[in-house]
Amino acid sequence: MIQEYILANQQRFLDELFELLRIPSVSADSRHKADVRQAAEYILKKLKEAGADSVELCETKGHPIVFGEKKINATLPTVLVYGHYDVQPPDPLELWASPPFEPVIKDGKIFARGSCDDKGQVYMHLKAFEAMMKLNQLPCNIKFMIEGEEEVGSDNLGTFVKENKEKLKADVILISDTSLISLDCPSITTGLRGLSYLEVEVTGPNRDLHSGVYGGAVANPINVLAEMITSLHDENGRVMIPGFYDKVASLSDEERKKINSAPFNLSDYKHDLNIDEVQGEQGYTTIERTGIRPTLDVNGIWGGYTGEGAKTVLPSKAHAKISMRLVPHQNSDEVTKLFTKHFLSIAPKSVKVKVTSHHGGQPAVTPTDSKAFKAASKAFEEVWGKAPIPTRDGGSIPIVSLFKKELGLDTVLMGFGLDSDAIHSPNEHYGVKNFLIGIETIVAFHKHFAQG
Ligand code: BES
Ligand code: MN
Ligand code: MN
8 A cells, every 4th residue: 555655664765855955956056066966866876776677867068867767568658757856056044944955854844955846846756656666556657857957947958858759758747846735725737937037237337436426427337227127117017028918818707717716815925924915916816926927026136335334336337137937928038039128228328238148938838638637636636635726836847848849748737845835945845744645646646647
């Protein structure tokens, strides 16, 4: 019995996950290159131990991709599990209650960078696989593709997918890298937002100036940048870039009603974030604002003097990182172009503006009438005793649309995190319960998918 197997082995499962969580596989930071590889090698070793009969570390221009496979019968369907072993940088370190790469369990939650996003969720798949192998219950063929560059845009994975279509042949992609509503209310993600990420640089005078000698007569790039950014939204919270909303799919009243019928408590939401009021595009609910509407946010802004004390300086440059979350049927490259054109057009003559684009990704929606989605629903019903609610998530997994485009495959987004797990933030955590029930639900998915 699967439940018994999980119960009997849960301490070892957690010990093994902790070992993975101790490896600081920060893909964005070149100082962690060797650590990223070590995490890949750990996954590879564990896949092999769990019973994969071919495993390999696929080299890329960046961090390696772990590939593993267990083929039991060519006539049976194949599930391709995707996930990522890289993590976001842990800073600001001083805000962690315990060090980010020294996992601990507190109040039934595993605290560590990557515990939820995505090492903890990837590890559920490894242990579900191990359990199915040990219990002689693997009902279908299974492939694993676990990458190390998701948090930096998956550029090399795109190339890998295009060049390895035969190797990646499957019937469905299964990903656990999203969240569900709560442990009382399971849900399956049916849509993800896309992303366009840019950096802007505003240059005023050719050098930092004395703010008394020159202040008032020469444009201050920080003041200018702040004004330019402010002008990107109107008073109704709409993004003011011409053409920004042109391709945004509008939902029928019925679809909106359905989305808003998911359990959501605004005062809990505000309480959790310690805010008195929410804010966003007028005419839409909080669920809609993060699920089906596009946004523009400043992710970072800097320039001038930020050290201790005061320095009276009129800086030469100001910078900001700006991201836009996109929804069907917006296109990341198009939106990047619209932003660039607009941002350059609103620059006053007193400054020079440069816009550079970082990674992006297309939005995605997944079908809810497929055999795989039905199998996922059944798995939740069986293990959780409740049918899952379809939801749209605000985050992005750019590779989902690429899987569809390059491999013709649909994805099932069966995530087990919670929005409150603090992914990308200090004190990221993942419930031990989520981890264990996730393993069981994944096993049930494979069973129903193979039967379906
Ligand atoms: N797992 C997240 C995406 C996510 C989180 C989707 C929660 C739904 C719910 C993923 O690792 C992530 O952080 N993606 C990035 C995009 C990437 C291009 C850097 C994101 O959404 O910012
Ligand atoms: Mn993730
Ligand atoms: Mn992430």
